[in-house]
Amino acid sequence: MRWQNWTSARPTHGSGSDVIVKIVLLFLIGMGVLAMFGKLRLPGPAKRLSTAKCRNCGRPRIGKGPCPCGKGGT
Numbered sequence: 001m002r003w004q005n006w007t008s009a010r011p012t013h014g015s016g017s018d019v020i021v022k023i024v025l026l027f028l029i030g031m032g033v034l035a036m037f038g039k040l041r042l043p044g045p046a047k048r049l050s051t052a053k054c055r056n057c058g059r060p061r062i063g064k065g066p067c068p069c070g071k072g073g074t
Helices: 002-007 016-038 043-051
Strands: none
């Protein structure tokens, strides 16, 4: 009747290193999912970013004023 003592033992939970490995894996999977969403190209923001540059020199324009190159380029 030895096996009765073995089956009545409490099951052990994962050790601390197992929990850390699971946390790291979940973090890496989450970062991978965010990277996939980051690579998606949406038509709205790309169009706005292309119009925010000077037509003459290509510098990004901040605000509504003229470009610092002095050639207009609004």
